[in-house]
Amino acid sequence: MYDRESNELYVENRGLFMVSDIIFNLDPALTPYEFRxxxxxxxxxDRCGQAFPSYKSLMAKCGIGxxxxxxxxxxxxxxxxxxxxxxxxxxxxxxxxNAYTIYNKPRQTAD
Numbered sequence: 001m002y003d004r005e006s007n008e009l010y011v012e013n014r015g016l017f018m019v020s021d022i023i024f025n026l027d028p029a030l031t032p033y034e035f036r037x038x039x040x041x042x043x044x045x046d047r048c049g050q051a052f053p054s055y056k057s058l059m060a061k062c063g064i065g066x067x068x069x070x071x072x073x074x075x076x077x078x079x080x081x082x083x084x085x086x087x088x089x090x091x092x093x094x095x096x097x098n099a100y101t102i103y104n105k106p107r108q109t110a111d
Contacts (some may be wrong), residue, residue: 010022012024020104026080033073036062038082052088052097074086074100 019042023030030038040062044051053061055070064070077083083101088096 005068006034007102022059022105023082030080031076033062033064033069034076037070037073038077038102041077041083041100045100045102049102051100051102055098059092081108 006017021041023038037058040053040058042052048109051061055067058064059067059070062070062073063075074083074085078085084101084103086099086101088099
């Protein structure tokens with residue numbers, strides 16, 4: 001919705017989320033799975049730009065049939081500098097879901 005007085009565009013929370021348009025101009029283009037995973041992470045990100053989905057959730061929401069394909073898509077996004085992934089551990093030493101930081105444009109990656 002457009003507010004004429006403040007000259008600003010705003011959207012009430014009606015199930016909308018934003019994805020940077022730069023992902024449509026990458027060369028080479030994102031694979032279909034990378035695109036799905038990136039947009040899903042954008043959908044799930046919090047105000048700090050992080051998302052914490054499990055592989056099970058990511059696979060179900062992105063239509064990915066096996067974990068190998070999901071990990072390959074995540075690795076592709078990391079290599080392109082669009083996300084970073086951080087392993088998290090519970091206080092008792094158990095595993096938690098990864099913390100993904102999502103970027104609106106590719107960052108320089110250290111190869």
